[in-house]
Amino acid sequence: VQLVQSGAEVKRPGASVKVSCKASGYDFISLYMHWVRQAPGRGLEWMGLINPNGGMTTYARKFQGRVTLTRDTSTSTVYMEVRSLRSEDTATYFCARGGSIYGDNSDEYYQFWGQGTLLTVSS
Amino acid sequence: VMTQTPASLSVSPGESATLSCRASEAVSSNLAWYQQKPGQSPRLLIYGASSRATGIPDRFRGSGSGTEFTLTITSLQSEDFAVYFCQQYINWPYTFGQGTKLEIK
Numbered sequence: 646v647q648l649v650q651s652g653a654e655v656k657r658p659g660a661s662v663k664v665s666c667k668a669s670g671y672d673f674i675s676l677y678m679h680w681v682r683q684a685p686g687r688g689l690e691w692m693g694l695i696n697p698n699g700g701m702t703t704y705a706r707k708f709q710g711r712v713t714l715t716r717d718t719s720t721s722t723v724y725m726e727v728r729s730l731r732s733e734d735t736a737t738y739f740c741a742r743g744g745s746i747y748g749d750n751s752d753e754y755y756q757f758w759g760q761g762t763l764l765t766v767s768s
Numbered sequence: 769v770m771t772q773t774p775a776s777l778s779v780s781p782g783e784s785a786t787l788s789c790r791a792s793e794a795v796s797s798n799l800a801w802y803q804q805k806p807g808q809s810p811r812l813l814i815y816g817a818s819s820r821a822t823g824i825p826d827r828f829r830g831s832g833s834g835t836e837f838t839l840t841i842t843s844l845q846s847e848d849f850a851v852y853f854c855q856q857y858i859n860w861p862y863t864f865g866q867g868t869k870l871e872i873k
Contacts, residue, residue: 689864705861753857754800758809
């Protein structure tokens with residue numbers, strides 16, 4: 646199993662960014678994909694998840710309306726777009742493989758993580 | 769809300785460390801522990817409150833259910849000094865604790 650994320654980004658306040666997470670080594674559409682971010686020197690913050698089979702999404706309230714998760718099943722890739730960037734969005738963003746879309750949430754822990762994508766928002 | 773205590777802990781190699789995680793609402797056994805070192809992605813240690821992930825040595829032990837959880841690390845090795853996070857995965861949003869930094873004494 647591998648989750649490979651796109652490279653570091655530098656954006657101006659107010660801009661948008663789209664980060665990718667390409668999955669391999671497992672049945673992409675059968676497992677949720679989650680996104681977690683970490684501001685410099687801070688803890689982990691859960692952002693949301695996507696069901697790759699159909700594209701259903703759930704977001705933390707803090708990110709609703711400003712973050713969009715999408716997927717491309719032909720390339721086993723999940724995308725996270727953040728709009729209206731502000732300095733507080735400066736962080737490392739991780740994708741993490743969740744549990745089965747067919748089960749309950751008892752397996753929704755993260756055995757596999759992407760390597761992280763550093764986003765810097767600065768004028 | 770997940771609350772971890774202490775925020776930091778200094779322990780000598782070879783000794784044991786006990787890290788705590790408290791949930792504001794019951795999360796059953798849907799509790800995971802992760803280890804993170806600087807510049808790295810988090811690493812899963814424990815899931816289901818007490819099950820060790822693949823390849824995790826048995827000096828890592830998780831316990832608890834409901835709202836009170838503990839991660840115990842015995843015979844601390846140099847590679848164990850890191851930041852540890854708990855996470856509940858019973859209800860969205862899947863919140864993390866703020867972390868406990870385990871430092872060498």
